[in-house]
Amino acid sequence: MPGNAASVKARRLIRIKTSHAVLSRLSRAGEPHMTGITLTAEQIRNAPAPVRQWIEQEVIAALGLAPRMPAAAPPQVPHLLACSVEDMAGVLEHIRGVLPAVNVLFELGRPGISFGRPAVMTFRLMDILHHTRLSEVGEVMTCLEMINQALTEVKKDASVRFCGFDNEGHCLIAPQTQASIATLWQTMVERQQAARAAPAA
Structure with missing residues (x-):
């Protein structure tokens, strides 16, 4: 009442x-x-990155653990390829038949957190898992390796790397790669909208 x-x-x-x-x-x-406050796992997952980082720092302080140091870039980070839109379109053609890999690819078109020199864009593997609704992080890793393999075929160079990883559960890509994926997605959306509008015209 x-x-x-x-x-x-x-x-x-x-x-x-x-x-x-x-x-x-x-x-x-x-x-x-x-x-204190109580948060559900869902609320934590959906919280902005700065909030999640603050929660992590509070938990570390409460447990008396060593302060978290900034993640050191793994050895392969400087070798990550800055992919063009054409590169990403080629990768998409290779993985088009594997929907989970396609979903993971376009997840990396979201704005990420940029850091380091040279700059890399970081994405939490748990966020990718949550947004793509895959069952476990291992499936996300399999999709990322599939994308990596597709890029080596597109570039005809086995040494190129689409993404790297740190020790804290992040996937790392070049900022240009993120921008290219976002552009590719936007282009696809615009083409679909134009195709739907064409019969009406």
């Missing part, structure tokens, strides 16, 4: 205010105090 809901809300607000008052008195008295 609306009245009951309002009453419950009011009581909750009172409890929160009282809690803050108690914390304030404890702080003035120099006594330690603790407050």
Whole structure:
């Protein structure tokens, strides 16, 4: 009932205010105090990257673990190929029959976090897993290796690398590669929209 809901809300607000008052008195008295929040796994997964990083830092501090150091770029990062739109179109042709690999490819067209010199774009493997609805990270890795293999065939060079990995569960690609994937996706969407509009014209 609306009245009951309002009453419950009011009581909750009172409890929160009282809690803050108690914390304030404890702080003035120099006594330690603790407050906390509860988040579901779904809320953490969907939180912005800075929020997830803050949560990770808080957990590390609470457990007394060593502070997290910035991830060192793995040896293969400087050799990641900056792929063009044409390169990505060629890769897509090679993997078109494997829908999970196609989905993983276009996940890497999302804006990522850029860092390092030379710059690389980072994506959490768990985010890719969540967005593509695959069963486990191993399937994501298999798709990425398939994309890597397709790129070597497109470039006719077995030494080129589409992506790399760090020790903290991130996939790394060149920023130009991310931009090329995003452009390829946008081009495909525009072509589909034009094809749908053509019969009406």
